[in-house]
Amino acid sequence: MADITIDTSALSYTKFTIPGRGPEVLDGAAAPTLSLLPGTYSFVQSELGEPAFRFDVADGDVVTYDAESEAFLDGKGTRNLVVRGFPVVMQTSALSEDLGLRITGRPTLGRGSHDLRLTPGRYGFFLALGLSDLEFRLGADGQVTVPPAHAGYATGNGSTLEIRGYTVTLDFRQLSHDLRPELLGNDAVLSRATTHQLTLVPSPSYRFSLKLGYTDLVYRLTPDGQVTVPPAHAGYATGNGSTLEIRGYTVTLDFRQLSHDLRPELLGNDAVLSRATTHQLTLVPSPSYRFSLKLGYTDLVYRLTPDGQVTVPPAHAGYATGNGSTLEIRGYTVTLDFRQLSHDLRPELLGNDAVLSRATTHQLTLVPSPSYRFSLKLGYTDLVYRLTPDGQVTVPPAHAGYATGNGSTLEIRGYTVTLDFRQLSHDLRPELLGNDAVLSRATTHQLTLVPSPSYRFSLKLGYTDLVYRLTPDGQVTVPPAHAGYATGNGSTLEIRGNTITLDFHGQHHDLVPDLLGHQNVVLPHTQPHQLTLVAGSFLLRSKRDSLCDVHIAVRPDGSIQPA
Template structure:
């Protein structure tokens, strides 16, 4: 006859368990497991063979029993529920360096946080703490049948049932290095800051450690903390490390010179992944010295992605790189790296706007002038580039300089780029037409040359464009020109939706705007200006086209300069900011009208903004 017995091990810090002769597979700790048992003797076993199993009985009446030897770690005698509670042990690893350190109880439980002092329950037996590092360090301890804790390691101290891990004091001095904020993996985020005025103390357990830059790139060496509390490392590393057999590790680095003077762009090259952005300035009169750890390095322009190559600093203090990079690098097997770059010619003369294209990501703003009579040469590193107008809005395409000195780009850019597979990139642009005939002066494209557009054929790059009506701020909308040469914008802006634009889905854009009547007949012999455009209202009653804008104003040019502020929303709604005594909002033939009357004694009338009529 069998009896249901619940086995509760939830108080223990274990991952899994099984019961001999009853459970053949491992069960998870979190579960309260009810199992049918025949009367007999059983054992609760952990996955570690260093922890003896705990024996119990199921009696003929369907209750559990156990010997007095296990009475301190078991509960539930005389019931159908066996509770395995173990002994409480306190673990304290907070003295060790590293706020996110983890350790395991081998074959018992994984990833215990060292960030806080923890009280755990475990069974009598032998245990091994394994601290996470490149070479794992293990501390042995035991819990007796009476619950006494014993640990013989000189990296831990036992007091009662508490174990405190303290490691060894190790000082690391990185002040000689060029770059800041190095990391010892596993000790993150305790940085080795190279800017401090002294060596920095760490509490480290014996084991093997690596060093990396904050970006994630590892240096090509490791050092060890010995069981005597000193550091050691391979003799090959004597060229850049000091402090063997002491408690002080000095990261002296290797003297490496980098010469980037041949490149076109200035003060823009950094060793990629180094967050303090120390520049390799290309406009100095000489090479620049650095103290670097051995390892792999990447180069990038200040705001762009890394260039398509890397180089290595070897423990012997020389640089090396792939033979594919001989086209733009010099200095293999010497302590000097020369970034010679690749000769690339860029021709942007076909574009409409002049002196406005830059190689984006290079904040010294060297222009590709579109009005020169010839192509322009550059010395560039291989990698991805994108272009932009001077306004700062990047064009919607990228191109690559590849290590063999030619340019490449995606097939969807062939509508406006030429020169794939050669050393000459020709930016021909996309042929489009823009109409803005309703505006007396036309409109301006934000950030471009002062070209007033009324009906113009243009050669543009794909991307987002803003427009403005006269001088002042951009209007409150944008238009996208796709790589296929087609304009698009939000559907609600189209005249089919009572909007102010026409031409979505085509290469021809019409900017129509909304209509607004301005009546200044009540302001005699005084100039009225429409701001921010600065335009004067030249007739007593004037119909003007207007784009969506925020905080426009009509300013009466008297000494007091009374001003009425208003918005034209994207849906064409117009409203005044206040109930002005000198301005009213009305309608004329279904179109919004702002009437100005310079009579401070007249009675105010409430402002009820009507919706503007769309064109």
């Protein structure tokens, strides 16, 4: 057995295989040593399987090869085989897509001019989807040749391969959405507002991507520059010479029974469609159409078939039907019961901003989705509940302590939180939907809340800096920056505030703090005063002149700044 080195470092692509030795891909960039038995071996780089050359390991443990290979190999009669290859210039500047060379390692060539060194053989190209029709040959004399059937768009001239491609016109102006051609190195979305021209290499495998998934249509560009469409797609698309016309099918959407609007997931069309009426969209067939909601997406993904029929997966037949070219979405009626809460809720729904009162239960007709939640006076609930395709409401296990899905009913019990701010010099108004009550500092208070990271209070002027969290397991937490004057302890929020001293004897006029529950208390300027305040902005009104009003900001660390 001979130890033979194979050096491919001069090549543009250094990986290769030696059939019969094993399936492994070898990299000759660092001239690896291979143990080879005497015999004949093939050196393969092209995916088309044709060897670039053959070499022999002779009885003297040296490499030999035929005279024809001497033009691109070195090392005959030694143990060191050097593969130099031939220079090839590949020009693809005219194309609208990159090309992948079907060679070991599958490199992609960007649009432009490329100086390569390749071994002799037959080569092809891969595209974003499938393969190009074009193959070229690099001969043992270093010359590039192209089959006559491809001479209309590609030329081999000496060591140069020029690929001009064919210019194809795309006309899909009748559609309600844009299209993204599936091209290597070109992710541009093409607008339906105008026709477009692309310069492509012939292939049987061109298609488009959508906002979700791909078109059913895969069209062909032939070696003579003609666009052809499979017969099954002739009802909505036509190849006419070098033009591809996509007319699509008009689909009627009927979701008038829902309590919310829908936004079809379409490239270049983010319009929200109202539930007040039916709608018509002109779409290209695809198995992957769905809708977005205020939060997330519908579970329903419907299909538009190549013959223009709307179909719905069997798992969704309980609330949606495809009937010819019409999609009817009836949804499921869900009952919301949050009567135990101290605040109202606003379901996060497209086209429906209604605040629902805690005084009664409510019914909403919704399309199944894993992503329904509520907004509060500030921010959103932690709870995101699911409506399943069979109409069941489910709640994540982490939220089971305060919310339950039972059939088509969502019950939200919330957690009871105790508020203790008796040390403050002012009252507080919790920022709650449907509950504007001012809570007195004279006593503690209990509120039943749904977990959220965004609870705060309003003051006479503006809001508190403090935003506290109620976690899904019922714990009150306070941000570290506010720990000096507020504490979350289990389900209790204690706000001690910061005591500040007001000394304004040099003002020669008295001040009246503008505080909730502390109206018309005059602070004489003749002596200092202490107030215990929560971090926020406050106004001290002058008894003499509004121009002498004092605005202050109490920071979380108790410092005072002009506001």
